[in-house]
Amino acid sequence: MKLGLGLYSESLTDENLRFANQCGATHIVAQLVNYIKGSNPKVARGNLDGWGETYNQDKLWTLDQLVSLRKKIEGHGLKLEAIENFDPSHWYDILLDGPLKVKQTENLKQLIRNVGKAGIPVMGYYFSLAGVWGWTTAPVGRGQSNSILFDTNQIDVNAEIPEGMVWNMTYAPKNGKFIPKITREELWSRLDYFLQNMLPIAEEEGVKLVAHPDDPPLPTLRNNPRLFYNTTEYEKLLTKYPSEANGYEFCMGTVQEMQDSDVYQMLDKYSANNRIGYIHFRNVVGKVPHYREAFVDEGDIDMVKALKILKKNNYEGVLIPDHTPEMSCDAPWHAGMAFALGYMKGAIQSLNSF
Numbered sequence: 507m508k509l510g511l512g513l514y515s516e517s518l519t520d521e522n523l524r525f526a527n528q529c530g531a532t533h534i535v536a537q538l539v540n541y542i543k544g545s546n547p548k549v550a551r552g553n554l555d556g557w558g559e560t561y562n563q564d565k566l567w568t569l570d571q572l573v574s575l576r577k578k579i580e581g582h583g584l585k586l587e588a589i590e591n592f593d594p595s596h597w598y599d600i601l602l603d604g605p606l607k608v609k610q611t612e613n614l615k616q617l618i619r620n621v622g623k624a625g626i627p628v629m630g631y632y633f634s635l636a637g638v639w640g641w642t643t644a645p646v647g648r649g650q651s652n653s654i655l656f657d658t659n660q661i662d663v664n665a666e667i668p669e670g671m672v673w674n675m676t677y678a679p680k681n682g683k684f685i686p687k688i689t690r691e692e693l694w695s696r697l698d699y700f701l702q703n704m705l706p707i708a709e710e711e712g713v714k715l716v717a718h719p720d721d722p723p724l725p726t727l728r729n730n731p732r733l734f735y736n737t738t739e740y741e742k743l744l745t746k747y748p749s750e751a752n753g754y755e756f757c758m759g760t761v762q763e764m765q766d767s768d769v770y771q772m773l774d775k776y777s778a779n780n781r782i783g784y785i786h787f788r789n790v791v792g793k794v795p796h797y798r799e800a801f802v803d804e805g806d807i808d809m810v811k812a813l814k815i816l817k818k819n820n821y822e823g824v825l826i827p828d829h830t831p832e833m834s835c836d837a838p839w840h841a842g843m844a845f846a847l848g849y850m851k852g853a854i855q856s857l858n859s860f
């Protein structure tokens with residue numbers, strides 16, 4: 507297994523790549539979504555009004571752009587393992603079954619080709635209407651750390667999604683209307699359409715297309731269904747499409763938050779048969795509908811036990827911290843990441859010494 511760090515578009519700087527290296531990471535997972543307005547996602551917490559705006563419809567990531575990103579990362583002695591998430595403005599009508607669906611499908615196929623030709627092995631995505639939504643933030647972590655909290659008593663879980671918004675980002679001006687409520691079957695059929703179009707391209711290009719589970723994992727949110735809110739539905743993704751190009755962006759925190767989950771059993775089963783693209787290695791206290799994110803060493807998951815399972819199965823993919831509580835200092839995000847990566851590095855070294 508390999509240690510990695512996830513960086514957002516505006517944080518893919520030389521300084522942060524040196525930081526990753528200093529923490530012992532060897533791999534980078536890059537998020538390229540450009541946020542025109544709104545809060546910086548790496549520090550944003552209460553995001554009930556969305557992550558911001560994205561109007562990049564006509565600005566697909568080019569092969570040149572992806573190759574230069576890979577080279578920049580390699581210039582620091584690191585490897586670019588994955589791109590995480592499509593830009594919502596590149597595929598909103600695939601999620602919403604809207605009029606631009608066919609055009610956006612062709613665009614996404616080209617993006618996957620570009621990712622493959624740029625020598626990036628993994629493409630992560632998250633097929634969701636509401637997206638990551640409903641988090642609040644409070645100093646409720648260890649040592650009063652500012653932590654992500656999900657508590658259905660504090661939000662209106664049925665707040666409808668405005669037209670012009672999907673995946674918790676705004677891609678078009680709002681018009682006072684809301685998107686229609688659809689059935690779970692309809693949402694699955696939209697995912698089917700997406701996979702039937704994308705998997706053949708991913709196979710051709712040698713790209714692993716990996717899905718993040720719904721965060722937070724509730725069966726419905728904002729008046730619409732969510733696909734991967736329990737392990738049965740999440741496993742259906744892999745049983746329905748046995749292609750080697752179809753896999754998990756395995757978020758240990760989100761899987762642990764599912765009411766029915768056994769995170770060790772899932773990790774064991776899917777790391778053994780090579781269906782995990784990469785892992786969000788983070789910890790949590792509680793399950794939906796009430797949980798808080800936690801420091802890697804203090805949550806409900808025994809992280810060393812999880813690492814032992816991955817070692818037993820010779821898992822060769824990358825682990826990134828995903829998110830962590832913020833630490834009280836001038837660099838709350840960096841300190842949180844450095845703590846998580848240091849823990850992971852120490853635990854892995856310790857397992858390898860036995």
Ligand SMILES: [Mn+2]
Pocket residue numbers: 718721757759760786828
């Ligand atoms: Mn995650």
